[in-house]
Amino acid sequence: EAAAEVEGPGELQIQAIEFQYQLFTNTELTGTPAATFNDSMTDLEWRHAPPVGTFVSRGRVSLRATGTKRFAAGTYTFHSQHTGGCRIWIDSTLVLDDWGGTNGNGAPVAISAGVHNVRVEFAHRTTIPAPDSKSYYRAALAFDWSEAAWNGRVYFDPARQDIANA
Secondary structure (H helix, E strand, O other): OOOOOOOOOOOOOOOOOOEEEEEEOOOOOOOOOOEEEEEOOOEEEEEOOOOOOHHHHOOOEEEEEEEEEEEOOEEEEEEEEEOOEEEEEEOOEEEEEEOOOOOOEOOOEEEOOEEEEEEEEEEEOOOOOOOOOOOOOEEEEEEEEEEHHHOOOEEOOOOOHHHHOO
16 A cells, blocks of 8 residues: 655655566576566565575576656655665666666756656676685665755655654
């Protein structure tokens, strides 16, 4: 169930996006997805084993998430934290290009009021550690956005409405 959305400038919007996730056993987002699922999460983490294709991918995986969101008109900045590379598009505009893996922010981008397509891509390029290693496998992606008039308040996962108005 989607939360109520606030339509005023500078007011935080909360609206769950039902993303369609596709998981691939390669880092190029190619071929038939090994798994698909729908969820509103924007913070994903896999520990100790990759989400798909353990023997095929050796831990190297990629993910594509697509959905739609109603944005209020404003200037937004998109953010990501991840263990590989991340790209985010709004409609056909690339708003965050962190495919090299520096955990960055996109440049501020003006978005018109209305429903827009959102696409997120992620690649995890690290393999599973050797069995005798003291390391463990971890693949993670978190993404969100903020609007300039929110005075630094960042939009988080809509499932976490308790922190959305902090």
